[in-house]
Amino acid sequence: MSATPAAPTRSQPAPPAPRRAPAKRHPLLHPAAKVVLFVLCLLPLGWYVYGAVANPDLLGANPAETLIRGLGDWALRFLWITLAVTPLRTWFNQPTLARFRRMLGLFVFFYASLHLLAYGWLDKSLDLAEILRDIAKRPFILMGFVAWLLLVPLAATSFNRAIKALGAARWQMLHKLVYAISIVGLMHFIWMRAGKNNFAEPIVYGSILAVLLGWRAWKRLRR
């Protein structure tokens, strides 16, 4: 898609098309934009901490389950949002969105780590042997663990020096892992719901991921 000026869509006569906006800063480039996004990304955690500390009713009758599952949900959601950055840049012609991608990606790792910690602590009382046994025994747990493990190198190489050290090409190759992670993460989610035949949410997540990855595949094929 090329950046042609938008055609008037209303039936009224179009006002004279403004020339390029005077050198006004794009709102997404505002220095506060990143701070706002950072705070927004912390809201889910804030909700759970508030629930756990001050208002247990918020987390329902089984707060441990709410926390473990909720943190996993948010890890998946942030991963989907991160994967949406590139398509959204193109579809809405907003190249500046790219500056938020690293932070969003790190929040995926943040929530995935909290999810793992909540499972290990609340469900397994930090009994390492028991956790390892669980991972070895249950493919559904293994899937989740593998997804988290694959996130580690991405989080560890998310600063500028790492990009320089690796070289842009190699760094990009490494970060293509995110596609595999999204699929493993989705499988973890589907498997978790499988025994209860409850696929409504996995279908929504799967459909969105199909669009996000399908669009990339389609673009590649057209090249």
Added chain:
Amino acid sequence: MHFHKPRHGQRILSSEITSREVYAARRDWLKGAGALGLTGLGLSGLSDAALAQTAGPGKLAKLPGAKSTIAGATVMEKLTAYKDVTSYNNFYEFGTDKSDPAENAHTLKPRPWSVLIEGECAKPGRFGLDDLLKVAPMEERVYRLRCVEGWSMVIPWVGYSLAELLKKAEPTSKAKYVEFTTLADKAQMPGVRSGVLDWPYVEGLRIDEAMHPLALMAFGLYGEVLPNQNGAPLRLVVPWKYGFKSAKSIVKIRFVEKQPVSSWTKAAQQEYGFYSNVNPNVDHPRWSQATERRIGEDGLFAKRRQTLMFNGYEAQVGQLYAGMDLKRNF
């Protein structure tokens, strides 16, 4: 007062001892129980009689029950709060989230209600709710409830032994199993429109399991009639089996010769067997059944408690399964 002997190396935690709040409430109730002629029984009689009545929040019609004399019928553990018992439910006819039943079950009409009893029996028939309520005296039974998902509660149910009702129908020698069917009415149950399970919900018991005195036909909890989300107006409670075996809002009881196929077995044969006895040694394919979390009691960071064989009812029901391979017959 009698206490359970610690079994399986399990110690009685201080948290399992009846809290001041609970026994104070029971005593408050007792002060108002003069009309029932329960006063002046002395201290030992007092605590026993007090146990027979657990006061609910007074939202629904009262359904009192006398303390049960059946062995194992009164667990001496802290009761799960009424709020948790009635807001954290698996009742897929009203939605798959555990908060859904409490939100959606108001559309269920528990009256008028009748249950069809049929199949291999001499006296089949349709029984109205008022008749069902009079089949045997109501008892209060404090049972552990262990969900297959790894959480548990302690609930004061009101009802009578299922055997009392089954005997009325005079099952024949061909009645080897009993099949229970839950209402499946799209108008009253929004979840029935979804394809999560093959409706109606069907559960089954072997006849000797169904006739065991601990198998309860429940009509109430916390001294009041069952809230809709807990399976009004009548449900099964089989305390030594995972919760899903205890069919809710029952409309049909059928004596059959062949083992019925339970809804969950039909949905996922490798995950949910016909017996589904609580067994810490047989894991669910996707999680361990060795431990459980007691709702509302174990703190967020508390270690999960050990799950007991047959949910702690081994002394009462173990002989039903003598010689059976419980790993194969899960």
